[in-house]
Amino acid sequence: MTEHWYSEVSSAEVKQFRCLESGKAFAFKNSLIQHAVVHSRVKNFKCDECGKQFAWKKSLTKHLLIHSGVKNFKCDECGKQFTVKSTLTRHLLIHSGMKNFKCDECGKRFTRKGNLTRHLLIHSEVKNFKCDECGKKFTDKFNLTQHLLIHSGVKNFKCDECGKRFTQKGDLTKHLLIHSGVKNFKCDECGKQFTLKGVLTRHLLIHAGVKNFKCDECGKQFARKGVLNQHLLIHSGVKNFKCDECGRRFAQKGDLTKHLLIHSGVKNFKCDECGKQFTDKSNHTKHLLIHSGVKNFKCGECGKRFARKCVLTQHLLIHSGVKNFKCDECGRRFAQKGDLTKHLLIHSGVKNFKCGNISNIHKDTEVLSAEYMAKVEVLRNKASWNSTSEDDTDVARVRGNTSGIHGNADSPSYSQRAERFVTRLP
Incomplete structure (x- = not known):
C-alpha cells in the first residue's frame, strides 16, 4: 500500500498517524492501515442474520451481540442496557450534558461528531436514499431504515399506559412524556407548554405566520407539510376511520378520537362566562372568542x-x-x-318551546320579535305566501322590520296583532 494516503505528525503528539481521507489520527501505523479499509468500501464480513456487511471481523463480532439479545452493559443513570461497552460509553455523553460539536449553519450542538456529520446532510439538502414504497427521500441510510418500519406495519413497542404501539423505541420514549404530564418547553408568545422541544418549534411556525405548504385543491395554506398531507385526505374522499357508535366516518384518526368524546358525554371544559361545557379544549377556546367581542x-x-x-x-x-x-x-x-x-x-313535529303569557310579551319587543319571527318561519314552510290578505301584510311587516312592528295611533297594537296571528298557528 502506498504511503500517499497518510501523513506523519509531530512525534510530540500522542497520535502520530493521520488519515488524509477523514483527518482521523492514530497512535500506531497498523491502526491507520486497519482504518483505511473503511474508505476502500470493501466489506468482506457479512452477518447471516440480517445481511449487513462489515469491513472488519471484529465489527461483525460486535454486531452479532445485537441478535443474541445479551446486554451486559447498563447505564446507572437511566437503566438502559447495551450489548457492547463502547456504545454505553457514547451513551453516557448524553447524561453528561457535554455537547462539543456545533453546527455552524444553525447552531445546534451534539454530543458526538457522527451525529453532527449526519445533521450537516440536512443543510446540504442532498437526499440520496429513497424509499421504494412511497418515494420519500432521506439524507442518510439510517433514517431510511427507520422509515421502512412504518411500511412493514410491525409495531413492537407498546405503551403500558394507553396501549398505543410504535414502530420505533424512540417514538415510544417521546410518547411516554405525554403521560408524565411534564411540559418543560413553553411558548413565549401564548404561554402554551409542550413536552417536546420539536413540538414547540413546530408550534412557533403558527405565530410566525409562515405557511409555505399550499393545497392545490382549495388553496388553503399550512405551516407544516404533515398538516397539509392530513388535509389532503379531506379532498380524497377516503374516510377509513369509522365510529362504532353512530357509523359516522372520518378521514383522520384524530377527528374520530375527538368525535368519540361526544358519545362519552364527558365535558371537562367549562366556560366561566356562561357555564357552557365542551368535550375538548379546542372547542372551548373557540367559544371564548364569542365573549371576547x-x-x-x-x-x-x-x-x-x-x-x-x-x-x-x-x-x-x-x-x-x-x-x-x-x-x-x-x-x-x-x-x-x-x-x-x-x-x-x-x-x-317536535315542539319543545312553548309560548308563555302572550299578553305580557309586548313589554319586551325584542323577545317577541325573536319568537314571532321563529313562528313566521314555521308558517312559511307550511302555507302558501301568494295571497295578499291582511294576514300576509302583518307577516310582511314583521319580516321587513317596518313601522308595523311598533304600530301607530291608527293601527292595532303590536301585541294585539301578534296575539291574533299566533293563535292561527297550528
Whole structure:
C-alpha cells in the first residue's frame, strides 16, 4: 500500500498517524492501515442474520451481540442496557450534558461528531436514499431504515399506559412524556407548554405566520407539510376511520378520537362566562372568542363581522347562492348544513318551546320579535305566501322590520296583532 494516503505528525503528539481521507489520527501505523479499509468500501464480513456487511471481523463480532439479545452493559443513570461497552460509553455523553460539536449553519450542538456529520446532510439538502414504497427521500441510510418500519406495519413497542404501539423505541420514549404530564418547553408568545422541544418549534411556525405548504385543491395554506398531507385526505374522499357508535366516518384518526368524546358525554371544559361545557379544549377556546367581542373576520359583501374565519367561510356561501344541502321531505335547499339540520326539526313535529303569557310579551319587543319571527318561519314552510290578505301584510311587516312592528295611533297594537296571528298557528 502506498504511503500517499497518510501523513506523519509531530512525534510530540500522542497520535502520530493521520488519515488524509477523514483527518482521523492514530497512535500506531497498523491502526491507520486497519482504518483505511473503511474508505476502500470493501466489506468482506457479512452477518447471516440480517445481511449487513462489515469491513472488519471484529465489527461483525460486535454486531452479532445485537441478535443474541445479551446486554451486559447498563447505564446507572437511566437503566438502559447495551450489548457492547463502547456504545454505553457514547451513551453516557448524553447524561453528561457535554455537547462539543456545533453546527455552524444553525447552531445546534451534539454530543458526538457522527451525529453532527449526519445533521450537516440536512443543510446540504442532498437526499440520496429513497424509499421504494412511497418515494420519500432521506439524507442518510439510517433514517431510511427507520422509515421502512412504518411500511412493514410491525409495531413492537407498546405503551403500558394507553396501549398505543410504535414502530420505533424512540417514538415510544417521546410518547411516554405525554403521560408524565411534564411540559418543560413553553411558548413565549401564548404561554402554551409542550413536552417536546420539536413540538414547540413546530408550534412557533403558527405565530410566525409562515405557511409555505399550499393545497392545490382549495388553496388553503399550512405551516407544516404533515398538516397539509392530513388535509389532503379531506379532498380524497377516503374516510377509513369509522365510529362504532353512530357509523359516522372520518378521514383522520384524530377527528374520530375527538368525535368519540361526544358519545362519552364527558365535558371537562367549562366556560366561566356562561357555564357552557365542551368535550375538548379546542372547542372551548373557540367559544371564548364569542365573549371576547373580537371579530377580526369581515365579509366583503355585506360587512358582517365574525370571531372565527371558518364561520365567515360558511357565511360566504349565502352570498354565493350555492345551496348544496337539500331537504328530502320538501325539496327546500340550504347553503349551510346547519340550516338544513334546524329545518328538519319542522318535519319531525317536535315542539319543545312553548309560548308563555302572550299578553305580557309586548313589554319586551325584542323577545317577541325573536319568537314571532321563529313562528313566521314555521308558517312559511307550511302555507302558501301568494295571497295578499291582511294576514300576509302583518307577516310582511314583521319580516321587513317596518313601522308595523311598533304600530301607530291608527293601527292595532303590536301585541294585539301578534296575539291574533299566533293563535292561527297550528
